[in-house]
Amino acid sequence: MTSPTRETILAALNGVTDPIDGKSIVDKNMIQGIDINGENVTVMIGVDPERGPSLEDLRQTAERAVNSVNGVTTARVALTAERSGGAKAPQQPASQPDSGHSHGHSHGHDHAHKPASAGVGTRPAATPGSGQRPLDLGAIRSVITVASGKGGVGKSTTAVNLALSLARQGLSVGLLDADIYGPSLPRMMGLRTAKPTHSNKEGKITPPSAFGVKIMSIGFMIDEEQPVIWRGPMAMGALEQLLRDTDWGELDVLVVDMPPGTGDIQLSMAQRVPVTGAVIVSTPQDIALLDARKGLNMFRKVNVPIFGLIENMSYYQCPNCGHVDHVFDHGGAHKAADELGVPFLGEIPLDLKIRLGADEGKPIIETDPDGAHSQAYANIARQIAAAIDERVGPKAKPKKSLFPKISFR
Numbered sequence: 001m002t003s004p005t006r007e008t009i010l011a012a013l014n015g016v017t018d019p020i021d022g023k024s025i026v027d028k029n030m031i032q033g034i035d036i037n038g039e040n041v042t043v044m045i046g047v048d049p050e051r052g053p054s055l056e057d058l059r060q061t062a063e064r065a066v067n068s069v070n071g072v073t074t075a076r077v078a079l080t081a082e083r084s085g086g087a088k089a090p091q092q093p094a095s096q097p098d099s100g101h102s103h104g105h106s107h108g109h110d111h112a113h114k115p116a117s118a119g120v121g122t123r124p125a126a127t128p129g130s131g132q133r134p135l136d137l138g139a140i141r142s143v144i145t146v147a148s149g150k151g152g153v154g155k156s157t158t159a160v161n162l163a164l165s166l167a168r169q170g171l172s173v174g175l176l177d178a179d180i181y182g183p184s185l186p187r188m189m190g191l192r193t194a195k196p197t198h199s200n201k202e203g204k205i206t207p208p209s210a211f212g213v214k215i216m217s218i219g220f221m222i223d224e225e226q227p228v229i230w231r232g233p234m235a236m237g238a239l240e241q242l243l244r245d246t247d248w249g250e251l252d253v254l255v256v257d258m259p260p261g262t263g264d265i266q267l268s269m270a271q272r273v274p275v276t277g278a279v280i281v282s283t284p285q286d287i288a289l290l291d292a293r294k295g296l297n298m299f300r301k302v303n304v305p306i307f308g309l310i311e312n313m314s315y316y317q318c319p320n321c322g323h324v325d326h327v328f329d330h331g332g333a334h335k336a337a338d339e340l341g342v343p344f345l346g347e348i349p350l351d352l353k354i355r356l357g358a359d360e361g362k363p364i365i366e367t368d369p370d371g372a373h374s375q376a377y378a379n380i381a382r383q384i385a386a387a388i389d390e391r392v393g394p395k396a397k398p399k400k401s402l403f404p405k406i407s408f409r
């Protein structure tokens with residue numbers, strides 16, 4: 001059987017027209033990404049978000065067109081929100097070689113062989129206070145969201161290290177990168193070139209794994225370097241599909257790295273995902289703490305239990321002499337947690353090893369599991385595991401711990 005190529009896919013899509021003007025979607029530069037993974041092809045079509053609901057027919061026609069190409073067994077076509085610079089700008093020139101990695105952006109896809117359900121164009125936006133029912137996540141016993149009131153506070157780094165710590169404590173763990181504005185988990189988990197594969201469960205994809213944790217991220221479909229502007233309904237649709245279409249199997253806990261901030265996406269996310277508990281990451285600076293308060297209030301608004309606050313980049317300890325320097329105004333998160341009546345889960349130091357580990361795809365929990373920093377994460381993870389147990393019952397109890405038990409006398 002001949003393998004599909006970018007050219008044969010584009011040739012098939014050339015015959016698909018935009019109902020608004022009858023022009024080919026290829027000529028209109030609406031094809032924003034083509035990902036060819038053996039016999040499985042994913043195509044991203046950029047559309048104006050307002051038109052999303054009326055373009056389901058176009059999506060399905062495109063999917064049939066891709067499916068008809070020689071060598072294709074599964075076609076997925078996703079409608080995507082427009083990228084910075086406008087939907088009409090060509091995002092990926094048609095001459096881009098097959099790289100095995102799509103650089104369009106994502107996503108609201110559905111399978112060729114499955115009717116479109118929730119997602120782009122078929123489900124209205126989850127609006128704050130709309131009271132939508134949470135998604136049914138099957139065999140996922142608990143969901144922990146890692147959130148922050150603003151970007152750059154180390155939320156993703158914390159999510160990764162907590163997920164690994166929970167896994168080391170014997171829990172089966174998944175990690176969902178919901179940070180659609182800057183999906184960094186593939187890089188942080190050393191999975192830059194990894195790809196989800198098609199599961200033998202119909203309509204599902206198997207997430208890549210690293211360090212004993214299953215990972216799903218929009219970053220597997222788009223380029224981390226290319227910022228994407230998402231509009232609420234599209235972003236929510238994409239996230240829901242990532243959650244729903246991933247074959248997570250049985251999980252004790254799914255750790256969700258939330259997008260930074262407290263906007264509508266975060267709010268609808270908190271409404272639609274049955275969150276067991278939220279942890280808020282902040283840095284010691286006041287401004288960040290103010291934002292952290294907003295984060296807390298957002299979860300409170302939708303009745304999500306707050307498991308606690310974490311102070312990241314809390315202090316700097318000189319690796320040579322051990323001197324501890326409070327680079328920022330240290331202790332603010334602890335004080336804020338007390339004032340706000342939520343648990344303070346712990347402090348994570350500002351440390352080069354943590355940064356290098358995150359940036360190089362080798363999390364510190366993996367490279368230095370017995371070090372003080374890993375123990376700081378482990379201590380927070382233990383509190384989270386205990387809070388999960390309290391909420392969802394003993395099934396979530398760790399099966400075995402890879403960390404030594406510490407007893408205090």
Ligand SMILES: Nc1ncnc2c1ncn2[C@@H]1O[C@H](COP(=O)(O)OP(=O)(O)OP(=O)(O)O)[C@@H](O)[C@H]1O
Pocket residue numbers: 148150151152153154155156157158179182184259260312313348349350351352354355356358359
């Ligand atoms: N405790 C730490 N010590 C040193 N560097 C850290 C620490 N935590 C995070 N960093 C570094 O800070 C940078 C931002 O971290 P990260 O991407 O986790 O933040 P974020 O809050 O998820 O950001 P965004 O909201 O932009 O996604 C990264 O380079 C990361 O390696």
